Structures are given as structure tokens and as C-alpha cells.
Amino acid sequence: MSAAPLSRACAAVLRRDLTLAWRRRGDIAMPVLYALIVVTLFPFALGPEDALLQRIASGVVLVTVLLAMLLALDGLFRGDLEDGSLEQLMLAPQPLAPLLGMKILAHWLTTALPLIVIAPLLAGMLHLPLAVQPVLLLALLLATPLLSLLGAVLVALTAGTRRSGMLLALMLLPLCVPVVIFAAGAVAAAQQGLPWIAPLAWLGAALAMAVVLAPLACAAALRIALDA
Amino acid sequence: MSAAPLSRACAAVLRRDLTLAWRRRGDIAMPVLYALIVVTLFPFALGPEDALLQRIASGVVLVTVLLAMLLALDGLFRGDLEDGSLEQLMLAPQPLAPLLGMKILAHWLTTALPLIVIAPLLAGMLHLPLAVQPVLLLALLLATPLLSLLGAVLVALTAGTRRSGMLLALMLLPLCVPVVIFAAGAVAAAQQGLPWIAPLAWLGAALAMAVVLAPLACAAALRIALDA
Amino acid sequence: MNAFLAMGGYAAYVWPAYAVFFAVLLADAIAPRLRRGRILRELRARLARQTARQQRGAAPP
Amino acid sequence: MIAAAPVPPLLEARALSFFRADEPVFGPLDFSLHAGELALVEGDNGSGKTTLLRLLAGLLHVGAGELRWRGEPWQREACAGETLLLGHQLGLKADLSARENLAVAAGLHGRREGASADGVLAAIGLAGYEDEPVRRLSAGQKKRVALARLRLLPATLWLLDEPYANLDRAGIELVNALLEEHIAQGGAALVTSHGAVSFHGGAPRRIRMHA
Amino acid sequence: MIAAAPVPPLLEARALSFFRADEPVFGPLDFSLHAGELALVEGDNGSGKTTLLRLLAGLLHVGAGELRWRGEPWQREACAGETLLLGHQLGLKADLSARENLAVAAGLHGRREGASADGVLAAIGLAGYEDEPVRRLSAGQKKRVALARLRLLPATLWLLDEPYANLDRAGIELVNALLEEHIAQGGAALVTSHGAVSFHGGAPRRIRMHA
Amino acid sequence: MANWIPLWVHKLGSPPLFYRFAGAARPWLLALAVLAAAGGLYGGLVLAPSDYQQGDAYRIIFIHVPSAWMSLFIYGVMAVASFVALVWRVKLAEVVAMESAPVGAAFTFITLVTGSLWGKPMWGTWWTWDARLTSELVLLFLYLGVIGLYHAFEDRRQGARAAAFLALIGIVNVPIVHFSVNWWNTLHQGSTVRILGPSKMAPSMLWPLLTMMAATKLYYLASLCSRVRADLLALEGGKDWVRKIAEAEGSR
Ligand code: HEM
Ligand SMILES: Nc1ncnc2c1ncn2[C@@H]1O[C@H](COP(=O)(O)OP(=O)(O)OP(=O)(O)O)[C@@H](O)[C@H]1O
């Protein structure tokens, strides 16, 4: 009757999710391709004026990355819910929150990180000045895990329902707004040569809080959502 | 041993899908909310300059409506595939193509039509001039069924796979690009006071062809996708 | 009276605003009443079904 | 009727097999099924029973060998209206009621003379549940709705994949009664099952699958 | 052992019931289960067997009545490490092999002394399938992988929802053997099933659910 | 002495009792609301003089501002009820939280529409991406999210708990949205709004405004009563007291 220690359980969950992602490595490419596609559509829809594109570049990249993440978030628990492994996870002897934290980490590593890697390419396609790119990357590095964590709580809430995808978008928007404002604010400040540390510091503080609280909230939400 | 006539079978399928949509009428609102949200995010990401927003309004609305449709398309066969009703449909005595045509029609009615209805609101929020709005609506009325039909073929092809969502986006993009170019071209021409009939005529011609061919292709794709 | 209705030239904005206010609140007031009727109707149907089921259950199949 | 008649069998398989990734899922299989006959498909877990039924329904392609329908080479269009498949997935929409689900099926296949959705549901033990959305039914109740479909629609050949699973004793009796009635009316059926099937109308034919 | 001992029962329900939309799904239920005992949960389709098992696993909230675990009021944390649930959904990842699936489970629950994934799979009749992704297994083979998990992980109480469904005869024997071994080692089990269960180690207790 | 307060609260928490209480209170609340609205509108539309700067267009204020306040107030009520529902699993609190959401959404919608109708003559545009307007729009999305989540569940009580959880997460977001006025320093049309700051407002305009505020509050209570009554019937469908009501209405 010896339940495994928490660290081993966390490692097992993380390894499992990364292995699964690796088995379907085609899926990892998908958010990236989606983002590429959306960014490609804009010049067609707006007409190819370089000045205009440059003006909207950082905003479009930010929104695109968020939308791609949002799509991927929807699947965070779906597979596990359908085949019953989520139930098994909830019945594990360890506390649920850290195990979910591992799932969120794995999800961020497999969806957001590739997006951040190609963000410079996307920004380049829209002629964002090279000097601003580090700020954009930094903003994304802080904003995406924040969204993953907050999103996970909402995904957990919709776990018991069928119509998750779009409902999730609706619920996530109010949380997205401040994140977008800060991230876009930092990039815009950098683009105008103003100091851009302050908004990023706010994002970092929010991230630190979310890392602690979101897994707990996520576990609570999941127990509520599956209790029927 | 009297299979029902084709017209009755088509009516049954259409009625079934509309009833299902009505049962989940919350879902009908979702693409609309999604579009509203995406449009809302842009001013946050780009900064709220009215002139800039007005310049990109039609493009953003077009891309947004297409993205919202694309998300909804993903669910065209998903439910039916999961509970086995798609198999039952394929085993029906009637030819598969017209039955699928009915499914596509129901899907367009429940996802694209609401989007078209609120498109003026979205355009208004981004300050698109009132005079251009009829052209935008006309472009959407031609572009969305075209996308529904083309998308259905691709959804059918990916029906057997798991990773449909993103893969679909990827495959649909090359088809989206010409549609976006023509639709955006018409709206841009109208915004500059130039004649805008020609691009819309092209869209109309493509739509006429798709109405005939897409259901057939869809049926063939579905048989291939499920044969394993 | 006409002057009142004209609202100093802003009638096209003031009256629609009031119309929306009252229309939305009216809809809000009526909705629960309709829902109440529907709920009670469904409940009666369910009760009828249950008694039917119980009667069948009492009699051997 | 089963005697060597000039009537060709309803369904005839000659050295039939199916391949997945070039490996045979089931070996060459020979059997024939006449109208008024019931055949049990037997085999261990993983021996290919489900695969065989999906192939006979026309969802999978014949790998090798030959399949004949009433003496002619098998074609989907020819037998689509005469075959019904009951698979692991029941093909019911969870948001529609039992009655609505049956109405959709009848809209496609037509209905047997004299059969009505409500009558069939009552016969199958679901009276009182006609308007309940299928999602609210338990595993066994859902199965009953799928069985009701068999009774409502006209068809010659039934392909039933583990029809007894999830059913209680009354439900199992019901499946047997359904099968007997179908056979008596000149229909044919292919049934897979693990449990001991106590079919009353004589010993059924058996088709053995080897893993 | 079943005699009125001072040891409190492992699991004890007093007037237990569960409500959905304020309607009772199953009536007030009284039963107790000691270590070394097997109880069969019986009832017709829709009588609430699945619901009961999910409640006992801690996925649902007790509606009314009381549930006790080793004499104390039931708490999720207290029995989480000692309970295993096998539901309608097996909880296997289709993309992982049988061995990997077992490794994940062992990572969470630990493993029985002396048990290894490969040994358990061989014992359950899946030797040679260890590295096959679960999606390529048939319905019965998947069920066997889920059964292997029971044998690999340490637990006192097994909650098995229709463990016999989809299994061939050898598989059914296997479930019985598993249960006997578990009981003999002082474990307890709650099993739902429709079919006639021929359990060798004495007549099991029966818990009847009324629809 | 103060013992009767918790006792009274506890008693009202029982659904059949609250059902009767709400049924008795509702007509009075509604009558008072209509009365107050009539008085306020008479004062606002007829008695109050027109504004020296905005002409008669400012008269939208008598519905716009009370609605705006209600949209925030109701969110607060919903959040408190949600907290009670989650922590103590009080059924009545779940119902109050979930039935407040549509009313709050309605007032938010009214605020948006009347504001944009006011904005056209004053600012020359129906909509602008000002921080205050945008945050009100986000508030509407919050309400819609709560309502959507509630209805996405098959089991109403479970849906209520999930949506209550969301409402609580959302309240963290409300101050964020509010402060975004500072973070997102843009066109900031808010200054136009300040022209009529309460201190500067003439009493002849102030009292109709305050009366309308009371009217909207009373209306909210009345609406809540009838909504909660309907919802209790749906939730308690299995109980005897509801069956009696159903049979009584059916025989009529
Ligand atoms: C769509 C457009 C508008 C929206 C969404 C909107 C929203 C709001 C909100 C949420 C409040 C309450 C703020 C609070 O109490 O913290 C408010 C108050 C107010 N609004 Fe608007 N508003 C809009 C347009 C306008 C316009 C065009 C005017 C007048 C030119 C206006 C005048 C006022 C005034 C006078 C107040 C009261 C301010 C106070 O409490 O001191 N609003 N509005
Ligand atoms: N989608 C698939 N892809 C690859 N192989 C598969 C797939 N489905 C089944 N198989 C394999 O094909 C074989 C036959 O499977 P099938 O499902 O037909 O068996 P079955 O006789 O129905 O078994 P059971 O009694 O367990 O349901 C099995 O060995 C299985 O591993």
C-alpha cells in the first residue's frame, strides 16, 4: 500500500504527456502552421502596404499567437476526459493540483514554446523592426504561460460540457484583455523608444501569482465540473 | 423493403441537424461571440486609433469571419463520427452526396448565417463607412457558402484522423486565399469608389461550381477516410 | 407637447434610448413568466410519465 | 429452405479475407447465409469479428476473396437498403429523444409495414422514455433504443456486433425474441457474441474466426 | 471472518443515496463490505450500478446517508490510494503501448511487491502485445490491459463496472481468477455484472439495486 | 436578541419558504419600482431644464447612469452569492447568483446601447475604443460567459457551481478592467463625462437621477424574485411542494 512519492508521480505525468505529444508530433506543428496562416492572410485582406503592415505587425502577431494558443488549450483535457484517464488521475493518491500543474507545463512546452520560436519569423513577415523583436519575445515568454495557467482553470470548468471550444474563447477573453494590453504596451513603448520594463514587470508578477494559484483553482474546478 | 425516396431522406437529415442545432442553441451564438471577441482584441493590440482601425476594418472582419467559420467547420462531422451516426448515414440506401449536401446546408445556416447577420455590427465597431457595408455583406454571402462547401470536403478527408482541427486549418488556407483576395478586393474597390462587381462575379461562379461538385467530392472523401 | 417630443432636436437619440431601456427590461420581466409556465408543463408531463411507469411496474410484464 | 435449392444464398463469402498494413486480420473465410438463417460469429478477443461485420456492411473494402449477394458480385448500392448494422457505437444522437432518433432512421430507410416508433419502443421496454434525450439513458437503455431501430426498419440482413453486451436478462431475452421473429419472417442475421447464446429456434450456424 | 468482529468493516453504507436534479438515482442503500469479501452489485439496466461505483470512488458526492471507511467517515484522501476503479471507459491512452500505460499507473500508485508490467501482461494473455499501441487492440484486448492494471497496482478495494463485458471465455475465467486471488490476499471488491458470474470461491454477497 | 437574524436567514434559505416570500414581495417591489420610475422620469424629462452645453440630449443620463451602476452592482451581488454557494453549498445562493446574471447582462447591454446613442451626438461616433466603454463591453462578456457556462451543463446545480466559480474568478478581473483606464491611457473620453460630476449637478437634475437609481434597484429585486421562483420550481421538481403547485396550476 505504498503510493508513489509526489515527485515520482509528477515525473510520471510529465513524461506521459511529453511522450504522447511526441507520438503525435505532427500536432505540435499545427499551432505554428495556424499562426503562419493567419499572419499570411492579413496582407491579402489588407493589401500589401509595408508601412501599414509594419504599424500593425506586433499587434497582429500577439493576437495570432493568443488565438493559436486558445485553439490548442481546448484540447488540454479533452483526450484524457474522453478515454477516462482524467478520472484515473483524479483517483490517484497524490494531491491533484501538482499533477495538473505538470499537465499544464507539458502543454505549454508543446504548444506555446514552438509558437514563441517562430514569432520572430512572423514578425519579420510583417516587417517589424529588428530592434523591437527581443521585447516582443520577452513579452510572449511572460504572457503565454500566464495564459496557459489561466486558460487551464477555465478549460477545467468546461470539462464536463460538450460545447467547450467557443465557450472557452468567450470566458478567456476578459482574462486575455489585460495580458494583451500589457504585452502590446511593452512592444509599442519599445517601438517608440520609450522604457518598456514596467508593463513586463506587471506581467511577471501576475505570472508568479498564477503559478501558485492556478493549479489549485484548476483542481477545484475539475472536481466541480466532473461531479455528475 | 421500401427505402424512403431521396427527397424525404434529405428532409429527414436537414430536420435532424436543425433540431440538433436548436437543442444546443447556445452553440449557435458561439461563433458570433468568438468573432466579436477577436474583433475586440484588435484595438487592444493595435491601440485605439480610429483612423487606423477604419483602414483595416474590412480586412479584419473578413479574416475574423473566416476564422470563426473555420473553427465551427471542425465540428461538422465530429459528433456524428463519434457516436456512429455517420456510419449509419453511409449505410443508408440513398446516395450519400445529397445527404451530405443537406448536412452542409444545415451547418451553413447555423454557423455562417449568424456571423453574416452581425458582420455589420463588427464592421461598425471598427468604423467601416456605412456605404461600403452592403458590398461587405454581399461578399460574405458569396464567400461563406463557398468556404463551407470546400471546407466540408477537407473535413471529410480528415474525418478518420484525430488531429483534425489544426490540420484542417492548414489545408483550408490555400483555398481561403483566393476567396479572401476576391472578397477583400471587392470591398476595397467599393471603399475607393471603384466598380466592385467583377470580383464578386468570380466568387459567384466558383460558388455555383462548388454547389454541384463539393457534395460528390465530400462523399468520396468520407468513404476513403473511414475505410480502415 | 411637440417640443417635448422633439427633445431639442435630439429626439432620434433620446427616444430610442428610452425605447431600448423599456424593451429590454420588459423582455427581462416576461422571460421568467414564460419559463415558469414551461417548467410546470414539463413537470406535469414527467409526473404523468412516472405514474405510468409505476403502474406498469406494479403489474407483471 | 436450407436444402440445396436453386435459390442462391443471400450472402456468400469465398476465401474472404481482410488486410491491415498487409497483414491478414482474418484468414480466408468461407461461408454462406440463406434467407431465414442465423449465423453466430465466434472467436476470441481480437480475432476480427468486428472487422468482418464492418466489411460486410460495406464500410471496409474486401482484401482478397469474393463476396456474393443473392448470387451476384456484392455491390454497395445493391444491398444498402437491405442491410442494417448494429456496431459497438450505436449511432444515436445523444441530444435527440429516442422517438426522434427512430424518426430519422425511418426517414432514410422507410419503415416496416404496421410498425410505429412508439409501438416499437413500448415493445422493447422503453415506454415512458420516448421523449427522454438519449444522453440521459443508461448504457443498457441506449442499447435498447438501437435494438428498437432494428424492429422499426425494413431489412433482410442484420449484422449485430455483440448485441447482448450491457443488457440485463430481460434485455437478452428481447434480443433473442427479435432474432427469432426476424428469422421467421425470412430475414437473415449475423451475430457476434462471447456469452452463451441460448437461441430457441434451433441451433444456429457458427462461423469460427481464428486469431 | 465475516462474523461480528470488533474490526469495523472496510466500507459501510448507511441509507446511502444519490440524487440527480433532486430525483433519487438509487434508493437508500445499506451494505457493508469487509476485507476479504466480494460483493456483486445487481440490478436492471438503468438501476444505478455505474452511479454507485463512481460515488464510492469519490467522483460523485454523496447525496444523503452516510458512508464509512474502516469505521471513520469516508474521506477522499483516506482511501484514494487504496481504491481502484475500472469503469466503462478504461482510462488507457490509445497512443501509448500497454507497457507504457501500466508504467504511468505505477508512477502514480506505486506497484505491488514483485509485480512487473511485463509479467502482468503475460499473465493476462497479452504476451507479444506489450509494445503495440493500445489503439490497435480490439475491444477485448483493451479490457485485458485495464485488468492488468488491477494486478499491477497495490489496492485494497476494487470497484469493477461490468468487468466481463467484451471478454471471451478465457477472459472471463481470468477475471474470476484475479478476483479470487485478490480476495484471498485480504482485498475486497465490488463488481457489477449482468451475466451469470460463476465465482468459485464461495457465494458472493449480493447488493440489489431497484430501478 | 440578535439571535433571530441568522435564524431568519436560515429559514428563508429553505426553498419553499423563499418561494412564498418572493411571491408575496414581488408585486410590492414591482409597484414601487414603477412608481419611482414614473416620478423620476417626470422629473427628468419634463421638469428638469435642458443642459446649457448638451441641450436635451443629456436626458439619456436618467437611464444610462442608473443602468451603468446596476451593471456593476449586480456583478457584486452575483459574486457574493457565488461565494456563499461554493463554500456552504446553499442552493438558494446558487439560484440567486445564476438568476442575477441575466439581469446584470440586460443592464450592461442597456448601458452600452444608451451610451452609444448618447455618444453619436456628443462625440460624433457610436463607438470608440475608450477604456471605460471597452471595460463595460468586457463586463458584458463576463456575464455572457457565466450564463453560457451555466447552461452548458446538463445538471443545473453542477452548472451553477461551475459558473459561480467563474464569476468569482471574474471578480478578480473587475478591478483589473477598472484600472485599465490608467494603464491604457488613450483617447480617454472620460473627461467629457466629468462635465456633469455630481458636485456640479443641479438639484433639479440630481433628484430624478437618484430616483431612477432607486427604481432600477427595486426593479432588480422584483425581477430576481420572479426568476428565483421559476428556477426553484425547476430545481425542486422532485419535491412534493412543487408537485402540488404543478397539479394546482394544471387543474386550472
Ligand atoms: C457606449 C458608450 C458608453 C458606455 C459603455 C458607458 C459606460 C458607463 C459606465 C460603465 C458608467 C459608470 C461608471 C462608474 O460608475 O464607475 C458610466 C457613467 C456615466 N456615463 Fe457613460 N458610457 C457611455 C457613453 C457615455 C456618453 C456618450 C456620455 C455623455 C457624453 C456618458 C456619460 C456618463 C455619465 C455622466 C456618467 C456618470 C459619471 C459619474 O458617475 O460621475 N456616457 N458610463
Ligand atoms: N483501427 C485498427 N487499427 C489497427 N489494427 C486494428 C484496429 N482495430 C482492430 N485492430 C486489430 O485487428 C484485429 C481484429 O480486431 P477486431 O476489433 O475485429 O476484433 P474482435 O474480434 O471484434 O475482438 P473483440 O471480441 O475483442 O471485440 C485485432 O488484432 C486488433 O488488434
Ligand SMILES: Nc1ncnc2c1ncn2[C@@H]1O[C@H](COP(=O)(O)OP(=O)(O)OP(=O)(O)O)[C@@H](O)[C@H]1O
Ligand atoms: N449523465 C446522466 N445524466 C442524467 N441521468 C443519467 C446520466 N447517466 C445516467 N443517468 C440515469 O441514471 C440512472 C442510472 O444510470 P446508471 O448508468 O448508473 O445505470 P446502470 O445501473 O449502470 O445501468 P446499465 O446496466 O444500463 O449500465 C438511469 O436511469 C439513467 O437514465
Ligand SMILES: [Mg+2]
Ligand atoms: Mg469487437
Ligand SMILES: [Mg+2]
Ligand atoms: Mg452501467
